[in-house]
Amino acid sequence: MTVSGIFEDRAYVTAFERNRYVAAHRAEEYAAEAIKEAPDVAHLEVLDVGAGTGQFAGPLHRAAASRSSSHQIILLDNSTEMASHLRTASAELGPSVRAVTDDFWHYRNSASDVHVTLFSESIHLLGDLDKVIAAVAGFSAPRGVLALRIATREQVHARPWYQWYPDALAIDLMRHPSKAELMKYLHDAGYDAYSREADESRVMSAHELGEMLEAQSFSALRLMDGHAFGEGVRRMRKDLRRAGDVHFDYRLTWTIARLREGNGG
Numbered sequence: 001m002t003v004s005g006i007f008e009d010r011a012y013v014t015a016f017e018r019n020r021y022v023a024a025h026r027a028e029e030y031a032a033e034a035i036k037e038a039p040d041v042a043h044l045e046v047l048d049v050g051a052g053t054g055q056f057a058g059p060l061h062r063a064a065a066s067r068s069s070s071h072q073i074i075l076l077d078n079s080t081e082m083a084s085h086l087r088t089a090s091a092e093l094g095p096s097v098r099a100v101t102d103d104f105w106h107y108r109n110s111a112s113d114v115h116v117t118l119f120s121e122s123i124h125l126l127g128d129l130d131k132v133i134a135a136v137a138g139f140s141a142p143r144g145v146l147a148l149r150i151a152t153r154e155q156v157h158a159r160p161w162y163q164w165y166p167d168a169l170a171i172d173l174m175r176h177p178s179k180a181e182l183m184k185y186l187h188d189a190g191y192d193a194y195s196r197e198a199d200e201s202r203v204m205s206a207h208e209l210g211e212m213l214e215a216q217s218f219s220a221l222r223l224m225d226g227h228a229f230g231e232g233v234r235r236m237r238k239d240l241r242r243a244g245d246v247h248f249d250y251r252l253t254w255t256i257a258r259l260r261e262g263n264g265g
């Protein structure tokens, strides 16, 4: 299974917002923080890359509306299955929010003067992180903002559920940057950045955790070998058999980066 194949799978996409939801107050908080750092302009251009089902569409729209007299939010995703959700989100929010179905690497050729670019759990799927960040700097407006919601390699490593799926852990350790790498890539591309831990962990029943992992709600579980996945499910069921509630570790890193004077554009 390829990464793009996963996001074209209707069952995965339908279950996405249930299993991978961002709490509403969190999404509002992230969007407000990113938009607050944007340069002062009358018209604000915002790009959400790998927008998925559009969990940030409303929060970005509201934050942008309170910041500038006019704005345009582009919800970009290369999955046609995700696109139907994004079209619904944009139809509800009006003409200043637009869904675009395209690959980031193609779309970036037509992007220019973007004030805020957001990636929520998507930047690690696009290829070499330093190249993605440099590409964003290339189409950003002066003093443009890049906001990232992602688990660092350290945070991936600390998540207990990977104990049952070591191959998925190996895949994610390859794809996710360490915090130091992330900061270095941003600095090298001309950004000043700060980041903080965003703890989105929650308590759930062992049954709910088991169902979420058996449904392969994380792409690494779909990319790993099918036999090894089956073995992992067996071990997980055994371990969870008598468990009640479990703490689901979902610590992420929220990073806001702003282009230094004379960079990007």
Ligand SMILES: C[S@@+](CC[C@H](N)C(=O)[O-])C[C@H]1O[C@@H](n2cnc3c(N)ncnc32)[C@H](O)[C@@H]1O
Pocket (backbone or CB within 6 Å): 007, 020, 049, 050, 051, 052, 053, 054, 055, 076, 077, 078, 079, 082, 102, 103, 104, 105, 119, 120, 121, 122, 125, 126
């Ligand atoms: C894990 S989902 C995150 C969705 C959303 N940002 C969220 O946090 O709910 C990653 C999304 O990135 C999209 N994606 C992956 N590679 C992409 C690319 N090259 N160009 C555009 N979108 C991409 C996928 O289709 C998927 O919808």
